[in-house]
Amino acid sequence: MIKIQAGAGLAALVLTLGVARAEGDPAAGQQLVMQGDGKGGAPCLACHGVDGAGNDAAGFPRLAGLDAGYLARQLRDYRDGRRSDPVMAPNAANLSDQQIDDVAAYYQGQSAQPTPAAADENLLALGEKLVKQGDWDNYIAPCETCHGPDSQGVGSTFPALAGQHAGYLRKQLEAWQSGARSNDENQLMLAIAARLNPKQIQAVAAYLSHQSMKEGAQ
Numbered sequence: 400m401i402k403i404q405a406g407a408g409l410a411a412l413v414l415t416l417g418v419a420r421a422e423g424d425p426a427a428g429q430q431l432v433m434q435g436d437g438k439g440g441a442p443c444l445a446c447h448g449v450d451g452a453g454n455d456a457a458g459f460p461r462l463a464g465l466d467a468g469y470l471a472r473q474l475r476d477y478r479d480g481r482r483s484d485p486v487m488a489p490n491a492a493n494l495s496d497q498q499i500d501d502v503a504a505y506y507q508g509q510s511a512q513p514t515p516a517a518a519d520e521n522l523l524a525l526g527e528k529l530v531k532q533g534d535w536d537n538y539i540a541p542c543e544t545c546h547g548p549d550s551q552g553v554g555s556t557f558p559a560l561a562g563q564h565a566g567y568l569r570k571q572l573e574a575w576q577s578g579a580r581s582n583d584e585n586q587l588m589l590a591i592a593a594r595l596n597p598k599q600i601q602a603v604a605a606y607l608s609h610q611s612m613k614e615g616a617q
């Protein structure tokens with residue numbers, strides 16, 4: 400029953416929020432990635448790579464293949480102070496809306512393959528169960544209810560999680576738990592993150608980092 404309601408809510412959200420898509424120029428975006436914005440922001444490649452692969456050990460998220468509308472919204476949130484991070488926010492501080500749409504279009508078009516760290520089989524199995532079936536005893540909906548089949552993302556609202564770095568995934572779930580990340584106006588992740596215990600966070604992060612982004616999933 401709960402599952403059906405969650406699904407209906409999801410469809411309504413996708414209809415209302417998933418339609419806006421950024422009109423960016425990937426070639427102009429690539430120039431920003433390589434050279435920076437000329438106003439003090441570091442070239443994105445320094446941390447996220449030209450191919451958007453990011454770096455797990457350094458805490459730089461993967462951007463390759465993520466929906467441009469999602470990326471652009473996050474960049475505006477860093478720029479305008481709705482999402483904070485001392486390492487990332489200064490690099491978004493001086494970007495124009497056009498530069499944001501351009502760089503978002505560029506990274507959406509990249510397809511770096513993940514290279515996850517080895518993880519324990521039991522941990523991966525627990526993660527898979529949570530992602531695909533949830534934990535209804537504790538009111539945790541399957542992540543795929545919102546993040547889509549095989550965690551490939553749904554429109555601009557629900558980002559792909561497949562192939563994202565485990566360290567970054569853990570950090571975001573902990574940021575919702577602590578209130579450090581609160582930029583989603585619908586606050587859909589707050590309730591979910593609050594119900595996950597530390598073992599479950601480890602497990603979903605490990606499992607998702609072992610999945611792949613499928614070509615053309617967006």
Ligand code: HEC
Nearest residue numbers: 441442443445446458459460470473474484486487490502
């Ligand atoms: C000095 C390193 C650094 C540079 C340079 C940098 N970033 Fe980041 N970026 C980060 C870190 C660290 C995070 C994760 C911050 C957090 O946890 O909120 C991040 C997060 C992001 C996110 C959010 C991803 C998500 O899945 O929500 C986007 C989008 C992004 N960066 C885009 C860019 C773009 C575009 C540029 C160039 C204009 C850039 N970054 C330059 C370090 C950097």
Ligand code: HEC
Nearest residue numbers: 540541542544545556557558568571582583587588591603
């Ligand atoms: C009810 C819908 C819903 C469910 C269920 C859900 N999420 Fe999310 N999730 C969202 C939305 C919406 C966002 C984007 C938030 C934003 O725009 O800031 C998000 C974002 C995320 C992000 C940030 C990705 C990034 O690139 O920064 C992570 C990590 C995440 N979710 C993990 C999970 C995990 C793990 C589960 C299952 C335990 C889950 N989510 C279940 C709606 C959901």
